[in-house]
């Protein structure tokens with residue numbers, strides 16, 4: 001019951017670095033991790049506006065902009081357990097388990113970090129225990145199948161995992177069909193908000209942390 005948690009290692013770096021990306025006209029676009037912000041600087045396609053907080057202004061028109069200034073993705077988030085406030089050894093918690101979420105309509109999935117929160121390992125174990133009780137109930141009442149995927153995968157950020165595996169495929173698979181290749185490239189473009197994907201971008205993406 002209090003299952004896979006001890007088998008899963010905690011994150012090596014904070015989930016939220018709270019670095020900011022700004023559009024060329026200064027509009028805040030989103031928060032991101034330090035590695036990603038630094039990547040724009042290293043590529044010479046962004047300028048450092050401030051180092052604390054770490055703000056990078058893009059030199060190119062981004063492929064998307066937030067719809068409002070109170071966008072969830074613009075708020076600063078703290079690296080701590082949302083239940084007990086502990087600041088060490090936290091892992092992501094998907095509030096809606098993946099096995100249910102995968103059946104949601106696409107518009108409920110595309111902005112997907114809303115229901116990902118940080119929990120420390122002990123709060124995570126407790127919440128899994130209650131999740132499992134509720135899953136049993138849902139299985140009885142609605143015949144909902146119970147967790148088919150391995151626990152490890154469910155702890156990962158699906159978007160980052162997808163971007164990472166896209167990059168690995170592009171780097172290592174020798175013969176990809178043209179349209180598959182294009183599909184993978186567009187995932188990477190969307191993640192980095194760029195039009196061109198270089199070898200270096202791929203290498204960076206292939207090492208993304210996903211937990």
Ligand SMILES: [Zn+2]
Pocket residue numbers: 081082083084085086119120121122123124
């Ligand atoms: Zn906790």
